[in-house]
Amino acid sequence: MISDKKLIVNSEKGNLLNELIKSIKECQHFYFSVAFINFSGLQLLLETFKEAEKIGIKGKILTSTYLNFTDSKSLKKIKEFENINLKVFVTDKEIGFHTKAYIFEYREYYKIIIGSSNITQSALKSNVEWNVKVVSKKEDEYVREVLKEYQKIWDIGTKADQGFISRYESFLQNLIRKNIYPQVIYEDIEYIVPNRMQKRAIESLERLRSYGENKALVIAATGTGKTYMSAFDVKEFKPKKLLFIVHREEILKKAKETFEKLIVNEPVTFGFFTGNVKQKDADYLFATIQTVSKYYKDFDQDEFDYLIIDEAHHATSPSYESVLCYFNPKFTLGMTATPERSDGRSVFDLFDNNVAIEVRLHEALDDELIIPFHYFGITDIDEVDLSDVDIDDIAEITKRLKVHERVEFIIEQMNFYGHDGDKRKCLGFCASKEHARYMTEEFNSRGYKSICLTGDDSVEYRSQIIQRLEDEKDDLQFIFTVDIFNEGVDIPSVNTVLMLRPTNSPIVFIQQLGRGLRKYKGKSFLTVLDFIGNHNKTFLIAIALNGSRYYDKDSLKVAIATGFANIPGSTHIQMDEISQERILQQIDKENFNSMKYLKEEYNEFKKMNNGKVPYYLVDYLKYDGAPDPIKFIDREKIYLQFVRKVEKDENLLSLLSNVIFEGALKEISGKLPLKRIHEFVILKYLLEHKEISQSIAKREILKYIKEVDSDTIIHAFECLTQSYYDSVQKRGKLQLCELQDGLLIKSDDFSNILKNSEYKKYIKDHIQYGIFRYEKEFKQDYYGIPHFKLYEQYLMADAALLSNYRKIHSSFRGSGLLANGKDYFLYIDLHKEEDIKESINYQDKFLDQKYFQWQSQNSTTQTSERGKNIIYNKERGVSLHLFIRKYKEIDGKTEPYIYIGKGNTVEFHGEKPITTVLELEHEVPQRIYTEFVKKV
Known part of the structure; x- marks a missing residue:
């Protein structure tokens, strides 16, 4: 066995936990020496220890009492394994203990990992840690030195018998009783700063206000810091008077304390307005809806500059309605963990459909x-x-x-x-x-x-x-x-x-x-x-x-x-393993695109919707884990058509019998999910206005994104007039807009449809859904021209739209390389269809996360203009954009491509086709890379 060295860090590529699990399962013996073990880390290794015990792999674990960080629960748990011998190095004031070593013995060699990680969940999985793995033969000098040192400290360690663990546990409990364990770190109020979610929300609120909006909704899971976020925003806004309304009195005290903690050295007073306490003259008033709904007329209508509604999903109820209609604040903020509505009314409408931020489970985990x-x-x-x-x-x-x-x-x-x-x-x-x-x-x-x-x-x-x-x-x-x-x-x-x-x-x-x-x-x-x-x-x-x-x-x-x-x-x-295998078999059998499956998914969601038919796309934004309604649109071209089929709804049949309304829905639905927000922001404005200029369009779009190009606004106008549709695309779809003297105006048919309130609410719903979803997936970032976000999903024709292509967009399909001026779009299938494989031996593949091998079309020569643009792309100012998908089709549905950024040719050979090696400008993240290359 030759010597092998590797740095192990916690990243997308892997972590120390995975290395330990693999090593324990494969070794003959293991020997650990770690300063700290707590249960958060030990629990992650329990199953592996149990497997090792079953097959006779024995180990020694040495830990310490250094800084009293090792918990007695972990020591007790390790003692349950008969294959593990446990000792504890008892430290004192003079001698500390800070080793982090993991030694694995194999038949002919040792694997030794020494670095910074103790056995805690964060050290094994997420902390910034450096651990060096060295694999060497048993007779190697380095191995002998490490084993010698391990034996030395093992020999002076204390056997972790029941008596020792009981004494140690009593010692820790005594420290807790005396309130000296764990140590408390002093925090200065001045240094409490917004977390990532709060910063994003505050930036979004400031942007919305700067463009004249006076209401917004924040959607974030319980415990993510919405109250702190609102206090930070109030601190910046500096209202003279504030009204904070809650649904339950028990959370009012905490809210007031949060504001008092953050807003210090300001000439404002804080007070309650509840059934028992009515401190009406306080500048910042914290009230229950039950009380304020009875006494709101005791205040002037413009008394409060800033109004906050906590648990805003309750705000569609009558008690809130009277209060919200009465007051006229400069800004109203709604906060909720879920925008579920129980009475059929829209929480989104209540806040003018301005969602400042939405944070679901996985984002909350990512932001800690x-x-x-x-x-x-x-x-x-x-x-x-x-x-x-x-x-x-x-x-x-x-x-x-x-x-x-x-x-x-x-x-x-x-x-x-x-x-x-x-x-x-x-x-x-x-x-x-x-x-x-x-x-x-x-x-x-x-x-x-x-x-x-x-x-x-x-x-x-x-x-x-x-x-x-x-x-x-x-x-x-x-x-x-x-x-x-x-x-x-x-x-x-x-x-x-x-x-x-x-x-x-x-x-x-x-x-x-x-x-x-x-x-x-x-x-x-x-x-x-x-x-x-x-x-x-x-x-x-x-x-x-x-x-x-x-x-x-x-x-x-x-x-x-x-x-x-x-x-x-x-x-x-x-x-x-049994559960994994069972789930994998089920996935293989299931067709996620079949009508049977889609019906089941829809009906399950309907149950969550209190048994009510989810007539609106925005209903699917209410819950984390809700199905993607775009799948229902893909099936029937129009969401309401899918609902009609499933529900056998005669009212919807009658509604959709209007071909102009059906054409409008089909046109809007065909643009979902949005890859560019401009068109829908313009349509949102046109719902209430006859026409829109480029300058007004720019103002409206800047409410949602940080920057906008004038040419993209012009292109969006042209797209809304169906300038780049072929005859097939126009069939059955309504032309929503026309250009007139530089202004975009509503077509007569679209204007007439919007006069019908029933038709209008469904069109408005689709537009709102498109905007909400875009904000969630693309946030407020500016992506330039072409407008591509790394690792987002795209269809071929999307590149035409997003690069302001001014010919028929449907021409962007059916070829491995499409171009718009100096932008070359490379569409790559990693797994080709069998019939294509027989005629052309393509060699498109990842070489690693930084390099990709790609072959041009079969007719391309090195001396052709296109060939030169490919092999000398950087010198010629040509951008090679890579769009990759693993399979062309799954369950009968065409798969989208993943955009992995631009690449530059660093090697090439041959022609018809030319084989190139492209250096990617962005190293593909491990998560995406694994999904592309792993076969299951």
């Missing part, structure tokens, strides 16, 4: 606004067979889940994986009320204090039980429930979630997962145990965890095979 979760997908026991049961047959599913052996198995797994903190605070999500009651009885009979909560219980009783669960001294550990904790209930200290029902909705899965992700003092991670059965919709778990509206069979399979490596930070997702 919530804590990481450790998800363990565990194959359910054989006694539970759900293979032949309808997932909506709750009674039958309940019957099959009520198995004593399953309860024992759940407890066994729960005790093996453990939890963060001293007291377990667990939510168990069940299939039905009967199932929740059963689990409660079974757990109580085994000595695990549990309570069942359902929608039948009063709000007051639920609050009492939640307080008991959060109380460290109360013996209540488990609340078993059905769906009442899916959203809107805040239990920050929850450290364990049990998924005890088959997952039939990614939305519900994400909501239940989210119940435990709130940051809380001393809480570093959430443990999620999901008992995965053999029902036919198990693959929905993968869709929920993958966290992307864009998915296909292949991307899902790659995510599963790589342990969802695309999930940011210290979050860890681990499925056992």
Whole structure:
């Protein structure tokens, strides 16, 4: 075995955890020496230790009491493994202990990893850490030196027997009682700064205000810092008077404290306006809607400069309506975790459809606004067979889940994986009320204090039980429930979630997962145990965890095979082999584009929509994990046509019988999802105005993006007049606009359609949806001309639109290289169709993340003008834009391309075709690269 060296860092390419798991499974013996071990890191290795124990791999682990950072829970857990010998280096004031070494013994060589990482979740997965791996023969001098030093400290280490661990645990508890552990770091209020989400939201609010908007909505998950964000914005806005309205009195005090903490040394007073306290003269007033809706006329209409509505999804109710109609502030801010509306009215409309920012689960993890979760997908026991049961047959599913052996198995797994903190605070999500009651009885009979909560219980009783669960001294550990904790209930200290029902909705899965992700003092991670059965919709778990509206069979399979490596930070997702295989088989069998599947997806979403028909595209923005309605549009050309078919809705049939309305919807729908926002911003303006000039269009577009080109505005005008449509594209579609004396005006047909309020609300919905979705996916960034975002999905014809191409756009298809002046667009299929492979032996492939090998069209010579532009592209000022897809088609649907940026030719040979090596201007991220090259 030759010597081998490698630097291991935590990045998209991998992390130390993956290296340790792989090494433990393959070695004969392992020897660790780490200063710190805490349970957040140890839990990630438990399954691997168990596998090692089964096959007889033995190990030694040496840790220390240095800085009292190693927790006693970790020591106890390691002691459960008979194959691991544990010692502790007891430090004192004179001697510290700071080693981080991982040694693996193989038959002929050692692998030695020495660096900066201890066994904590962040050190193993997300921190900036350097660890050097050296592989050397057993007789190597370096190996002998390392083993000698390891043996030296091992010999003086203290055996971690039960007596030692008990004494150490008592010592740590004494420090906690004296409030000297863990050490508290002093924080100066002056140095509290906005996090990434808050900065983005504040920038967006400032931009909207600068262009005359006076209302906006912020959508962000519970615990992500919306109240702080609003306080930061108020600090910049400096209103003379502020009104902050909440739905529940219990959160009012915290809101007021947040503002008082951030807004210091300002000549403003703070006060409450509630049922018991009415400090009406305070400058910044914090009120409940119940009180302010009774007394709002005691204030002047323009009394408040800034109005904040917390939990804004309630703001469509009558109590809010009267208050909002009465006051006339300079700016109104709405904040919500979910823009769900319960009464059929639009929260978006209430805030003039201005969404300042939207932060869902994966963004919140990426921005570290919530804590990481450790998800363990565990194959359910054989006694539970759900293979032949309808997932909506709750009674039958309940019957099959009520198995004593399953309860024992759940407890066994729960005790093996453990939890963060001293007291377990667990939510168990069940299939039905009967199932929740059963689990409660079974757990109580085994000595695990549990309570069942359902929608039948009063709000007051639920609050009492939640307080008991959060109380460290109360013996209540488990609340078993059905769906009442899916959203809107805040239990920050929850450290364990049990998924005890088959997952039939990614939305519900994400909501239940989210119940435990709130940051809380001393809480570093959430443990999620999901008992995965053999029902036919198990693959929905993968869709929920993958966290992307864009998915296909292949991307899902790659995510599963790589342990969802695309999930940011210290979050860890681990499925056992049986569950992985079961899900992969289901994905292979499922056709995500079939009418059957789309109907099931639609109907499941309809259930989440309180059983109401989701007539509007913006309904799909309400929930994290909602299906992508573009799939429904792709199926029937018009979303309402899809709804009509599924619902057999005669009213929609009548509505769509108007060919002009149908043509308008078809024209607007055909532009979704937007890759350029300009056209829809212009259409939004034209909903209320007869005409629009270039200067007004520029002003309106700048409300959404940071910069706009004049030529792109002109091109957008031309696109809205269908200047670049061929005869087939125009068929059945309404021409919405016309050019007249440099102004863009509505066509007569479009104007007439908009006079009908029923038609108008559906057209407005489509335009709003397009704008909201664009903002979510492209944010406010400027991409220039051509208007391409790295790693976004594009169709061939999109390049024509986004490069301001002024010929028929449908000509942009059917070829591997298309051009617009000095911009060359390379469309590349990594896996060719079989018939093409036989005629041409293409060699298009990634050489690595920085270099790509590409072959020109079969007729291109080096001496042709096009050939010279390819092989000397940089010298000739030609941009080679690479669009790549893995497969041309999946489940009968043409796949889009991924834009990976520009490349420059650094090598070339041959002709007809010319084989080139392109150096990419942007190294492809590991996540994208893996998806392109990995075969599953």
